Amino acid sequence: xxxxxxxxxxxxxxxxxxxxxxxxxxxxxxxxxxxxxxxxxxxxxxxxxxxxxxxxxxxxxxxxxxxxxxxxxxxxxxxxxxxxxxxxxxxxxxxxxxxxxxxxxxxxxxxxxxxxxxxxxxxxxxxxxxxxxxxxxxxxxxxxxxxxxxxxxxxxxxxxxxxxxxxxxxxxxxxxxxxxxxxxxxxxxxxxxxxxxxxxxxxxxxxxxxxxxxxxxxxxxxxxxxxxxxxxxxxxxxxxxxxxxxxxxxxxxxxxxxxxxxxxxxxxxxxxxxxxxxxxxxxxxxxxxxxxxx
Amino acid sequence: xxxxxxxxxxxxxxxxxxxxxxxxxxxxxxxxxxxxxxxxxxxxxxxxxxxxxxxxxxxxxxxxxxxxxxxxxxxxxxxxxxxxxxxxxxxxxxxxxxxxxxxxxxxxxxxxxxxxxxxxxxxxxxxxxxxxxxxxxxxxxxxxxxxxxxxxxxxxxxxxxxxxxxxxxxxxxxxxxxxxxxxxxxxxxxxxxxxxxxxxxxxxxxxxxxxxxxxxxxxxxxxxxxxxxxxxxxxxxxxxxxxxxxxxxxxxxxxxxxxxxxxxxxxxxxxxxxxxxxxxxxxxxxxxxxxxxxxxxxxxxxxxxxxxxxxxxxxxxxxxxxxxxxxxxxxxxxxxxxxxxxxxxxxxxxxxxxxxxxxxxxxxxxxxxxxxxxxxxxxxxxxxxxxxxxxxxxxxxx
Numbered sequence: 001x002x003x004x005x006x007x008x009x010x011x012x013x014x015x016x017x018x019x020x021x022x023x024x025x026x027x028x029x030x031x032x033x034x035x036x037x038x039x040x041x042x043x044x045x046x047x048x049x050x051x052x053x054x055x056x057x058x059x060x061x062x063x064x065x066x067x068x069x070x071x072x073x074x075x076x077x078x079x080x081x082x083x084x085x086x087x088x089x090x091x092x093x094x095x096x097x098x099x100x101x102x103x104x105x106x107x108x109x110x111x112x113x114x115x116x117x118x119x120x121x122x123x124x125x126x127x128x129x130x131x132x133x134x135x136x137x138x139x140x141x142x143x144x145x146x147x148x149x150x151x152x153x154x155x156x157x158x159x160x161x162x163x164x165x166x167x168x169x170x171x172x173x174x175x176x177x178x179x180x181x182x183x184x185x186x187x188x189x190x191x192x193x194x195x196x197x198x199x200x201x202x203x204x205x206x207x208x209x210x211x212x213x214x215x216x217x218x219x220x221x222x223x224x225x226x227x228x229x230x231x232x233x234x235x236x237x238x239x240x241x242x243x244x245x246x247x248x249x250x251x252x253x254x255x256x257x258x259x260x261x262x263x264x265x266x267x268x269x270x271x272x273x274x275x276x277x278x279x280x281x282x283x284x285x286x287x288x289x290x291x292x293x294x
Numbered sequence: 295x296x297x298x299x300x301x302x303x304x305x306x307x308x309x310x311x312x313x314x315x316x317x318x319x320x321x322x323x324x325x326x327x328x329x330x331x332x333x334x335x336x337x338x339x340x341x342x343x344x345x346x347x348x349x350x351x352x353x354x355x356x357x358x359x360x361x362x363x364x365x366x367x368x369x370x371x372x373x374x375x376x377x378x379x380x381x382x383x384x385x386x387x388x389x390x391x392x393x394x395x396x397x398x399x400x401x402x403x404x405x406x407x408x409x410x411x412x413x414x415x416x417x418x419x420x421x422x423x424x425x426x427x428x429x430x431x432x433x434x435x436x437x438x439x440x441x442x443x444x445x446x447x448x449x450x451x452x453x454x455x456x457x458x459x460x461x462x463x464x465x466x467x468x469x470x471x472x473x474x475x476x477x478x479x480x481x482x483x484x485x486x487x488x489x490x491x492x493x494x495x496x497x498x499x500x501x502x503x504x505x506x507x508x509x510x511x512x513x514x515x516x517x518x519x520x521x522x523x524x525x526x527x528x529x530x531x532x533x534x535x536x537x538x539x540x541x542x543x544x545x546x547x548x549x550x551x552x553x554x555x556x557x558x559x560x561x562x563x564x565x566x567x568x569x570x571x572x573x574x575x576x577x578x579x580x581x582x583x584x585x586x587x588x589x590x591x592x593x594x595x596x597x598x599x600x601x602x603x604x605x606x607x608x609x610x611x612x613x614x615x616x617x618x619x620x621x622x623x624x625x626x627x628x629x630x631x632x633x634x635x636x637x638x639x640x641x642x643x644x645x646x647x648x649x650x651x652x653x654x655x656x657x658x659x660x661x662x663x664x665x666x667x668x669x670x671x672x673x674x675x676x677x678x679x680x681x682x683x684x685x686x687x688x689x690x691x692x
Contacts, residue, residue, distance in 0.1 A: 006522050009547065013514035116605065117343020117382075118351070119535045121567065131546050138548040139514075212546075213511040215539050218343075223509040258515035259522075263504040264478055266515075 008137040010259035011252065016143040016212065018251025019150035023205030024228035025235070025243040026157065027198030033174045033238040034194050036093060040100040041080060043225015044107035045199060049073040049206035050122060050216040051111055057123040066125075070203040077199025078192055086188065111218035119217040122210035129211055142211045147248075149208070153201065154244050161240070166193055174238070227254075230274050236287020246285060250274075332374040334367060334637045336627055337381070337402035339394060339417065339428070340409055344385030345533040348563050349616055350409040351606040353431055354380060356620025357406055358603075359593050367628050370635050376628070383408055385533075387416040394420040403637045404429060404630065406623045409616060410533075411435030411452075412481040418445055427630075427643035431623040432557060432580065432616050435485045439664040446646050446664040448623055448653075449580055450671060452482075455556050456489025457691045458578050458671045459529065464497050466576075467552050469526035471500045475516055475540070477532050478505040486531040486556050506536070513543040521549055531556035538567035545571035552576060560674065560683070562612040569681035578671040581615040582685050586654040593617065612682065615655070615672075622653030 024046055031039045052072050056065035084103045088096045128142040161167035169190045172180040181187050209224060210216055231250045235242025250270055257266045278284070338357055341350035357378065367374050379400045383390040390408070394417035397405055404427050408414045411433040421428045422444045430438050430447030434455055439445045463469040472494050476483035484505070491501045502523045506516060517540070520528050528551045530540055537559055544553065552574040560579035568575055583590060594611040597603045604611070626649060631637065634645035651658045659667050673686040 009518035009521075010515055013512065013518070017512055017514075112343055116351075117341075117347040117384075118608075119348070119538065119563075121538060131548065138546070140546045213513075213539055214542050215511055215535055217535060219509065220511065223511070255512075255515050259519065261504070261519065263506060263516065263519070267507050267510075 007259065008135055009139065010255045012134065012137060012139055012143050014252030014255035015248065016146045016251070017209075017255065018248035019146035020205050020209040020212075021224065021228045021231050021251055022150050022244040022247035023153070023201045023208070024224060025231040025247045026154070026201050026240055028229050029232040029235070029237055029240060029243040030170075030194050030198055032232070034170065034191060035085070035096075037085065037096050037100065038229070039198075040097070040225075041084075041103035041107060042198065042202065043221035043228070044104045044111075045073060045077055045080070045221070046202045046206050046209075046225060047111060047216065047218065047221030048076060048107055049199075049203045050210040050220060051115065051120065053207060053210060054120040054122055054216055062123070062125065065123075066207065069207065070200060073203035073206075074196050074199045077195045077202070081192060081195040086191075108218050108221075115218060117218070119215045122214040122216055124214075125207070125211055128208075140212055142208055146208045146212075149204070150244070153204065154240065157197065157201075157240065160197075166190070170194065227251075227270070230271065234274055234277060234284055236284030239284070239286040242284055242286030332372055333377050334369070334374045334631065335377050335379050335400060335402040336361075336624070337379045337397035337400065337405040337407075337426075339381060339383055339390075339397060339405050339407035339413075341385035341413065342380075342382040345535050346385040346410045346413075346558075348534050348608060349432075349558060349561055349614070350383075350385065350407075352561065352608070352614040353407070353409045353616040353620040355597065355603060355606055356593070356617035356622075357431075357624045359596050359617075360621045360624035362596065363592070364625070364628065367631055369631065369637065374637065383413045383417065385410055385413060387412050390417045391420050393417070397421075398424040398426060402426060403639050404627050404642050406620070406627060407431055408433060410482060411438055411485070414438045414445070415481060418442060421445070424639070425643070426639040427646055429623055429627055429630075429646070431619045433482075434557060435481050437481065437485075443664070444643055446660055446666075448626055448655075448658050448666045449557070449619060450668040451665060452486045452556075453489045454668070454691060455578055455671060456486055456491075457493040458673075458689050459554055459556065460490050460493035460497060460499070461691065462576070462578070462673055462687075462689055463494065463527045463529070463552075463554060464499065467527055469494075469499060471502065471523060471525045472527045472529050473520035473523055473525035473551075474501055474503045475520075475528070475530040475532065476503070476505050477536065478507050480532075482558070483530075483532045487529065490529055490531075510536075511539055513540050514547070516540070517543045517547050517549055520551065521547070525551060527551060528553045529555070531558060534558060534561050534563040537564055541567045541571060541573055541575070545573050548572060557615065560615045562608045562610060562614065565612065565676055565681045565683060566608065568676045568678050571678055573676075573678060575676040575678075576686065577674050577676075578689070579615040579674055580672070581613075581618040581655045582672045582674065583613045583683065584685075585618075589618070589621070589654045593621070618654050622651070622655050622658060625653060626651045626658050 027042045053069045056068050084099045130141050169185045173190045231247035232243045235246030254266050254270045257269045340354045381393040383393040390413040414433040428445045432449045434452045474487040476487040555577045557579050559577040629649045629651045630646045634641035647660050670688050670690045674683040675686045677684050
C-alpha cells in the first residue's frame, strides 16, 4: 500500500500529461499525414488557445468562454493554413516549413506583445480545478478526466476517419495527393478540415493542460509542443493511434524518471529514449508503410 | 512561386522584429523627458519579459518613481536632467549582453540592475570593458561583484540569505529534512540552494536537492518527491513564474509543508497565486511595506495614477521590496554622481565606493568588494486569506 501511495502521484501525473500531449500530437500527426508538413506553429496555437482562455473569462461568463476559446482556436488554425500554407501548396516542401517556423515566431511575439512578457494565470474552472483524492494521492479532477476525455475524443476521431465521407477523403489524400485530386476530391477542403480538427483538439488540450499547470506565457507552447511532436514521431508520424500511445508513454516516462530522483535528466532521458526507439524502429512504433496516414 | 515564398518568409521575419522591439521602445520613449540642455543618462538594465519579467518591471518602477521625484542632479553648480535609458534583457543570459551593449552605445554614465543574478553576471564584462560602473539592485549571487571593480550592489548576498533561511527553518519549524528545488543553469536559484544546503547541513539537518529544466511547467512530480522525502520544509528560491505553478501544485496535492524562498518571491505574483490556497509561504526580503510610510504612500499614489505603471506592478498597488530597492538604487547612483562631480563613467566608478546613503531600505555603504554592508533580512509570511504579506521577524546571522 505504501508503494502505491508513494508512486501513484507520478503515474497519475504521467497519464494526465500524456493525454494532453496526445491531443496536441494528433494535430502534428494528421497534418504530416496529409501535407507531409511539420506544422511548427501547432505548439504556439496551443499557447494562444491558453492565452485566449485567460482573456475570454474576463469578457464573458465561463460557460460561453470555453466554447469561444475552442471556436477561436479553430478559426485561427483555419486562417493560418489559408494564409501561410495554402499559397505555398506547389512550392518546395522546405518553403512551407520555413513559413510554419515564421508563423510560430509570429504567434510567440504577438503573445509577448499582448501580455507584455508577463505570465498570465489561467482561470480555475469549477469542478475540473477542484482537488480529489484517488487512493490516497491528492490531485486535481482534471488529472483524472484528461485520459478519459482523450480516449473518448480519439475514438470519435477514428470513427470520423473510418466511417464518414470526409474521413474517407482524408485517407485518400494522405495516400496520394494527385490521384485523389483527379478523383474529384476537393483537397483544399480536406486540408482545411485537417487543420480544424487539429486546432479543435489543441484547444481542448490547452484547457486541460493549463487548468493543471496554470501559467500561460508566450513560450508556454514550446515545450509541450516539442514533446507532442516527439510523441508523434515516436508513435510513427502519420498514425493517430501511434501518436496517442507515444504521448502516453512519454508523459508517464518523464514523470517516473522524475520520481526516481533523476529530475535533472528527465528531459534528456525522454529524448534519449526516443533516439533508441528510432534506431530500433526507424518508422516509430506504428509507422508501418501501409498504415492509414491521416 | 519560389520568389513568393522567400518574400513571405522575409515579411514574417520583419514583422517578428517589429513585434519584438515594440514593447521595449515604448517604455523608453515614455521616459524621454525634456532632452535639451545638460543631460546625464542612467541605464536601466532590467528584464521586462521572460522568467523574471514581473520582478524586473517592479524594480524598474521603483527607479522610474525615484526619477519622477528627483529628475535633476546638480554637478559642480550646473543642473543636469537625468534621463533613464531602459532596456529589456529578457531575463536571458544570451540576450542580456546585447541589451547591455545597447546601453553602452547610448552613452550612459552608470547602469542599474539587473533583477536576476545570471543576467548581471552575463553582462558584467560588457560594462567592465566600456568602463561603465554598474549598480546591482537585487542580484544577490556573490559572483556578480566578485573579481571585478565595476560592479557594485545595494542588496545583501546569497550566502547571508541562505544562512538566514536555514536558521529560520531550524528555529521556527524545527526542520530536520529540507527539500530544495532550483532551476537548472540558473545562477540565482542554484547558488541560493547551495548556500542554504551548506548552512542547513551545518546546523545538523538533511537536504534533498533537485533541479528542474528550463521551460518546465509540470511541478507535480517535484511536489510529490518532497512529500515522499518526508521533508519538513520546501525550499524553492525560483523565479516567480515557476513559483506560481509550484504553489498551485502544492495546494492541489495538499502538501502540508511550509514553503521557504528568497527575495524573488516577495512579489504580488506570489500573494496572488497563494490567495485562497492551502499553503504556508515564508520569504526573506529587503524591505517590509510600512517601513517608511511616506515613501509607501507616495509610490502607491504614483502607481495608481498611471494605468501602465499599474499594469507593470501586476494590477494592484501592493509594494514589492524590489521596488523600494530600485528607488534606493537610483538615489545611490545620484549620490555617486554628485560625489564624482562629473558625468564621466570613470569618475562615477571611482566615487561609488565612498558613497553613503540613507535609503528607505536602510543605510547603504559599500565594502571593498563592492557589496553593500547589510546585516539583517526581513522574514514575511503570506496570509492566504487576504493575499497580503505579513511581517514575521527581522532575522540576522549570529
